[in-house]
Amino acid sequence: MTELPDRRLLLVHAHPDDESINNGATMARYAAEGAHVTLVTCTLGERGEVIPPELGHLGGAALGGHRLGELKEAMRALGVEDFRLLGGAGRYCDSGMMGLPDNDDPGCFWQADVDQAAGLLAEVILEIRPQVLVTYDDNGGYGHPDHIQAHRVAMRAVELAAEQGWDVPKVYWNRVPRSVAEQAFARLDGDLPGLPFEKAGVLDDVPGVVDDGQVTTAIDGTAYAAAKAAAMRAHVTQITVAEPYFVLSNELAQPLFTTEYYELVRGERPEEREGDLFAGTGEAS
Ligand SMILES: [Zn+2]
Numbered sequence: 001m002t003e004l005p006d007r008r009l010l011l012v013h014a015h016p017d018d019e020s021i022n023n024g025a026t027m028a029r030y031a032a033e034g035a036h037v038t039l040v041t042c043t044l045g046e047r048g049e050v051i052p053p054e055l056g057h058l059g060g061a062a063l064g065g066h067r068l069g070e071l072k073e074a075m076r077a078l079g080v081e082d083f084r085l086l087g088g089a090g091r092y093c094d095s096g097m098m099g100l101p102d103n104d105d106p107g108c109f110w111q112a113d114v115d116q117a118a119g120l121l122a123e124v125i126l127e128i129r130p131q132v133l134v135t136y137d138d139n140g141g142y143g144h145p146d147h148i149q150a151h152r153v154a155m156r157a158v159e160l161a162a163e164q165g166w167d168v169p170k171v172y173w174n175r176v177p178r179s180v181a182e183q184a185f186a187r188l189d190g191d192l193p194g195l196p197f198e199k200a201g202v203l204d205d206v207p208g209v210v211d212d213g214q215v216t217t218a219i220d221g222t223a224y225a226a227a228k229a230a231a232m233r234a235h236v237t238q239i240t241v242a243e244p245y246f247v248l249s250n251e252l253a254q255p256l257f258t259t260e261y262y263e264l265v266r267g268e269r270p271e272e273r274e275g276d277l278f279a280g281t282g283e284a285s
Helices: 018-032 060-078 114-128 145-163 178-194 222-234
Strands: 008-013 036-041 082-085 132-135 170-177 217-220 240-242 245-247 252-255 259-266
Touching: 008 018, 008 114, 008 145, 018 036, 018 060, 018 217, 018 222, 018 259, 036 060, 036 114, 060 082, 060 222, 114 145, 132 145, 145 170, 170 178, 178 252, 222 240
Parallel strands: 008 036, 008 132, 036 082, 132 170
Antiparallel strands: 170 259, 217 259, 240 245, 245 252
């Protein structure tokens, strides 16, 4: 096996596009700084709503295949070479929005056995031996079944890997400080007349918003803003970008954050907000 770089970061996401929206600047920054960045995506987002009318015919496996292509393009934009589908492409499919009959599809990620899926992820953890793992909070940031399941699988995989020889020192959940989100939406309201979007979203549309004090870590990705925007644009079926804003299929404008925020949930909580996910691991930049 080839020797991996000293710093290794693993991100666990539900669908292609979540990584670029939540962590695009972080991924680009650490990849550029020579860290090994690994993305594990749990489904191909086969039940995502498609924005461009000319691609509206895509659905199911055809949409999944298309989104895999978008993911590859996004990873090129971020400079990330190691990205994988949990259990291989098509192992788990998108579960659709919470409460839909789609949630009962036996092949969907929501129906996956958590220990089994976590076992597949634990194999990746044991291979990569990351110091840092990033995923969502227990509500999946905003309640989508695949995001909740990604959280459960990631947290269980950390336990399984610890039993098998690699105890991930630091685990983070994606966050946005409430004050940052409020300021960004206030700016958005002023900017809206000049944007190609008709309506502004609201703070509740942003996953992972918490009180500022809960946020332990801020990664300044300002220098990677263009890479993040390019990665988001690569997800053509899902996102329309007009920097520093974007819309999803609901057409409600949201801020595009180039500083990305986290809450440390495994590892020693820092007294002051950190600026490096690897702080305290002996591999800080
Ligand atoms: Zn998602």
